[in-house]
Every structure is written in structure tokens, then in C-alpha cells.
Amino acid sequence: MKESIVKVLEELEAQSSLEKSRKVNIPPEDRMLTITKETGELLNMILRLKKAKNMLEVGTSVGYSTIWCAEAIAEQSGNIISIEQNPSKIRRAKANFQKAEVNDSIFIKTGNAMNILKELSRQEKYKNFFDFVLIDADKESIIEYFDLILPMVSLQGVIVTDNMLYPEKYREEMKKFSNYLKANPDLITITSEIGNGEEITIKLK
Template identity: 35%
Template sequence: MKELRIVNVLSEFDARLEAEQNQLKVLSPQEREKYLDEMMLAVGLQTGEFLNMLLKTQGGKRILEIGTSVGYSTIWLAEAARVNGGRVTTLEYVATKQAQAVENIRRAGLEDFVDFQLGDAVELLENLPGSWDFILLDLWKELYIPCFDCFYKKLAPGAIVVADNITFPPDFRPIMKAYQEYVRAKPDLDSIEIDIGQGLELTRKEIY
């Protein structure tokens, strides 16, 4: 990814994300909750690069992001969607974050490849038609399994689902382990944990 305006927007995000991560390390879980709606809570550079390359390699066109925040991961996905001839549908619950995301995607020049949806993720997913080729799951962790149940039957053959925050923050670990066990119990899915960024669960639907 070499387009200057995209690089510039991502560079701004990376500086903000580093400051956030340093802050999160010293906050208790109770203190952290006070600031969550103001934070990016983005996937980070390493994960963004991985998602971008993975999506380009897979070639998916119908891309779903559950948890837009201010659009950091959306940019990585949308740039790959442009290459693939696809489109990203991204869901966000907080209106102020979505407004920031819309502006950031515009500044990156990728607005033609993103559809924004505002509201409760589970309710939105119930009404969104399939099928999906690639999904990024990155919202409140207790919603991972309910969201998964909504899109599971809408996965295209060979679809990839990436779930973030598998290993960090540590207090999320029990609920993330429950998610991992849940998806790994599905007979038509293969799923592995990948040590990138804050930990990813990479799940793929069988082609046959």
C-alpha cells in the first residue's frame, strides 16, 4: 500500500493508537470502561497489514466489518476491496465514531468502496443478506458469539472470519476462549489462533 493519502491517514492513526495502548496498560478494567467510547481501539499496524494481505490473497469481494470505530481497519479492508473489485460493509454502534470513520475514509480516498451501517450489530446482521466472503469481528467481546450466530449461515464457501483481541487485553481472555471453543466445534469450519497484534482467531469455512 503506497498511496500517499492512505499512508498519511494511517500514520495519524498509528500515533494515536500507540498513545492509547500505553494508557490501557496502566488502567484497571473498571477505569478502562470510562474511556472506551472515546478510544480508537484499533487492530494496529501489524494486524492491519495482515488483514490487507490476507484479503487480497483470498480475493474476497463481499467484505463485512463488525465494529468500525473510527475507520482504521476499514481503510486496510477497503484498500484490499478496491484491488479485489469488492466492497466493505461496516457496522458501528456509536454515532460519533462512525462520523469520524466516514471522514477518515473520505480523506483516504476510499469512500466508493465502503457502506456504513449504524446501530446494534446483532439487529443489523439479522437483516443483512449474505453471502459473505471475508469478515472482521472486532466489537464488544460478549457479542462475538451472538454476531457469529447471525452470519454463520451466510458464509460463502471458503469464507474467512478474523476475530481480534484473542489474547489482549488479558481480562478478555475467558470470553475469547469461549468464542474459540464455539467456532472450533463447528464441523464445517477450520480455525486456528495466530500470534499477530493482540491475537487473532482465523476461521475458514470449508469449500465443500
């Protein structure tokens, strides 16, 4: 892995530990709420195994997960579209992408995820387009997000959803989401205990 990427990932991991330790008082809107390092490794591995070229991310925050993915997608000269609504997090993410030297492959769409997903899904070019998707934003609309995303995923495309098990306050909602996926015969899906609980879903049809 490039030294510039390792350095930024390590800096963000240190900040994330501090954030989780509650030793510093970070206002809720500035919290990074990143995936775990283990989940970063998992995403990187899936992207490599799939030789993914086109990725969609819902919930950029300051770019920790995006950088893990950009590192792998660079192998295929691929691109990532990442959605985020918080302007100060977007500024931090862009600075991190530049420092990690991965900025060329990442396109941030600024605004509300529902509006942006609706806008993307209306465009013919995004039909069956993304071979990898990470869903990691607000949880209330997760089923609506998924329904908008699914037609944009290619056959055998992979969708990973974070926070299936932790924080516990989301567990009931995420269980409903998981059951919704399991009821769809065109998908295979598992809830893994990696990180905060990762739902790994493949679109079969």
C-alpha cells in the same frame, strides 16, 4: 499503497500509540481501540490472497481496520459493509475514509450489531455472500454474532476475530468462543499470536 491511505494510517497509528500510552486522558467512549498495524497487514494480505470482493466488518470505530481492508479490496473493485453504533466514531470514520480516498467502497450501517446482523441475515442476497469478515466489537455476544454471520459467509470464506489473547480480561470468553469454533466440523480455525491474538477461521461447508 496510495499516499492518501498511508498518511491516514500513519496518523491513526500515532493517535493509537498516544491512546495506549495513557499520556492523554481519552474518555472510554472516544477510544479508537484499533487492531495493531501487524493485524492490518495480515487482513490486507488475506483479502489479496482470496481476491475478496465482499466484506463485512463488525466494529468500525474510526475506520483504521476498514482502511487497511479497503486498500486491498479495491484490487477487485469490492465493497465493505461496516457496522458501528457510536455516532461520533462514525463521523470520524467517514472523515478518515474521505481523506484516505477510500469512501466509495465503504458502507457504514449505523446501530446495534445484533439488530443489524439479524436484519442482514434475513435478506436472501446475503446468503453465502461475504468472502471475508472481521469481528471486532463487544465480546459478550460474540457467539451469537458468529452464528448470525456464518450463513452469510461464502464457502472457503474467511472470518477473522480480534482480541483472542489481549486484553486479558476477554481471554476466558474468547477461549470459549475458540472452543466453540473448533467443535464445528464445517470450519477450520487457528488462534494466531499476531497482534492482540487473531482467530482465523475458514468455512469449509
